[in-house]
Amino acid sequence: DAGVIQSPRHEVTEMGQEVTLRCKPISGHNSLFWYRQTMMRGLELLIYFNNNVPIDDSGMPEDRFSAKMPNASFSTLKIQPSEPRDSAVYFCASSSNQGNNEQFFGPGTRLTVL
């Protein structure tokens, strides 16, 4: 298994532009999580899905952030418009409810907003 796949690995954009981060969970996993990591705030859960349905989006910072999971093998996190304070590493993780609910993390997308 290739593990959780995220793209792009690095993104540099200018303030005000739309940014879309992509995630492919591990096949067969039914939960998907989006996290953000910064030096100041650490690792924060933004939103998670179960069976493609958003369960908890209380960590989404504001309306500029949106996440979708149109099917079991794909999710996006969109920031529109982006701001410099959105610069962070964004991780996607997936897990299966068959077993110990271990979360498998992707390699992350490093976002820089100028």
Add this chain to the structure above:
Amino acid sequence: DAKTTQPNSMESNEEEPVHLPCNHSTISGTDYIHWYRQLPSQGPEYVIHGLTSNVNNRMASLAIAEDRKSSTLILHRATLRDAAVYYCILQSYNTDKLIFGTGTRLQVFP
């Protein structure tokens, strides 16, 4: 969400055992204790978890206090590759959420 308290940093020499403590005095009876670690420039990875009994796996051991208000992650022989930030997390049985704290940064010296 129940909180955990960990030391900010710890040091060890290679091939020595490492005991990473975690306090969780407000743990509820249905909270699981999870440990993840994050190697430099990587996403976190699962290490081990438990509820009441001590647990062992190929990576580490988890010792849970009898009153469950604290736990210790044990790396039996530290290697340079074990240098990472170790997170102790409480997860309620009825949620998939993991709330990461600041963790313990473990340095391993040759």
